Amino acid sequence: MTELVSTATRPGRSATSEMVRRLPEFLMIWVPLLLSAAHLISFSIWTIWISFTPSTLVPVTGWVGLRNYNSVLASRNWQIAFDNLLLFGIAFVLLSLTTGLLLAILLDQRIRGENVLRTIFLYPLAVSFVVTGTVWSWLLNPGIGIEKLAHDLGWTSFHFDWLVNRDMAIWTIVIAAIWQSSGFAMALFLAGLRSVDSDIIKAAQIDGAGPVRTYWRVILPTLWPITVTVVVVQLQFAISAFDLVRALTNGGPGIATQLPALVVYDLMFQRSQLGRGAAAAVLMLLILLAVLLPYAAWRYVRQRRAAHA
């Protein structure tokens, strides 16, 4: 409004002064946005291009069609990594979701010391994945960690060797990842729980619903937009998981806990096969798009519905 008035009263300096006034906004929003978009897009295109070239030690030009893709898809490393991603992605997302929700509901009971507990549960998020991975690799190592502690306490039949057991090792990554990120889910859910209209809850109570029923039928249904957000964010993490696995198991025992990001790193920086590494990276991008595109579509539909309502 003030804008309109000022331009109306001083017609001489309209366009230029307006531009000068808004220049900082443009600089602060558009320059970083364009830079990061250009960065992201140009490097994605570059990677896609490299994935079709015979590059090994250094990028070279040339065209090999889908050869790199075929060889990545046929490799055992990638197959194991993909299976692990499915298992890890589903288990991690479901478990961190339920853990986070449970913590949020428990914290929502107006208990004493809520702030302290909330900080404790959120704290792992502030720790780097490398630290999480290293600490858990010590805790889970049967020779020095939890198993040894139980043995030293006298429970000698106790057995917990998941870290070095190739069938169970992927679950150690799930455990560490949940420890790290269920606090994030908790924070979002707690915010959601607190924003539920207290009139609705009171109405439910007047209608005679117990606490379990109130949560199940009244409160939780209002949380589902948050749930979708949490799932998408966690899935993104699961697909691009790298540092945690590298510190915790480094893909081992053997190649039992390979994940796509590790395969990409391996091919590009350990095996000097840039073309194949790029192909694996593009495959990862495709998996990520398979999650993000439906999410974007869902948000679009929701916004349109909200606008129409």
Place this chain on the structure above:
Amino acid sequence: MPITTTRRRLLAGSAAALALPAFARAQGAVKPRLTAISQWSAGSDGAAITALGKKFEEKGGVWQHSPVPGFTTDMMNKLRAQIIAGDPPACSQLKGPEIAAWSKIAPTVDLDAVVASAGYEKVVAPDLAKLHKPAGKWIALPLQIYSTNMLFLSKRGMDKAKADKVPVTWADFNDLAEKMKSAGMAYPLANGGTRADDGQKFEASLAGISPTAYRAACMNLDKKALEGPEMKAAFAQTRKISEWCDPNVGVQPYATNLKRFVDGDMGMLIMGGWAQGVLKNAGFKFDDYVITPGPSDNGKPVFLLNADAFIFWQRKEADLQAGQMLMAQLVMDPAIQTMYSQITGSIPVRTDVDLSGEGWSEGQRTTAAALKNAMGNNQAVLSLAHNMAQENGLTAAMIDVITEYVKNKTIKPEEAVSRLADAVEGAR
């Protein structure tokens, strides 16, 4: 022969030998300078290259070494970045077939003249020399040699098992391991669980069973040899070895076990001679253990050759060129090789270095004798696990199969054989 020439004479000499015009013009004025990268940052490796740098400075040079800690591949990433940026180091660590591969992406220095004037070619094992002159010209110089399949025996471990005979064949080895186990050692073998370690378990098995099969399968990638009966036997032996190792070691390196090894809680270790440097650096004594050639079924030592080397990248700067010539001369110098190997536990590349003197361990003498013996019997082969037999990509694909097999006891030896053959096919 210690080098006593002054800087001026040395420079003039190298310049004359090479007759490089740019170098000749600059030789009076410049101080030789060397930019070098390697993975050797700590422990005995770090100490050795620091000592080499000191020698370089004593000769009047400026030593600019940037270590890249971690695996060789981490060093390679830095090298790649520098090459792409058009600013390669004057000299970098690189070895095996990688020398040929990398020399195709950036120009290297022709070292033929300086090698000839030092008479170096005559004292280097021919198989090794070949790796360092991929297109017929010397572009890299080997620095030190290891065998990846030396057998370390713990003195206390041997006493515990009441054993005094050093195993020669795999059967002897297996008997001794069983003996140690029944003497109360839960895990007779002190090997670790890294990829390279798993690779060594396999290559030691195969080369010990048949060096001929090893050469055909791992060095020449002969399809028939890759599916041959020796491969199955080698995988079976690898399984035995892995069952004698502590599973809780996970993917940690062998070095975590060294105390248990010296104390006699673990009796044996199949490792390269560098373990001697690590043991020494950790404060253990030479008479805590015995080093002997790895098991060989035909009774004659098999030498799985691993050699560290420096490659020299073309630079225009006169001081760097002078530095490269000085470095080349130092690397070929028997006194320098002696100093270096005595720190790291390797043996010198030069076959004419006398190891009977002080400063050498019994283990190093055994290793040098094993190399001579193995070369005479055509049983010196190139190590797969340490990137001497194949380029990185192929090696990694093969080690994938081996390390999975070591960690997954449900894979049968015959399955591993066909997986290995498939992996080779897929990575080619």
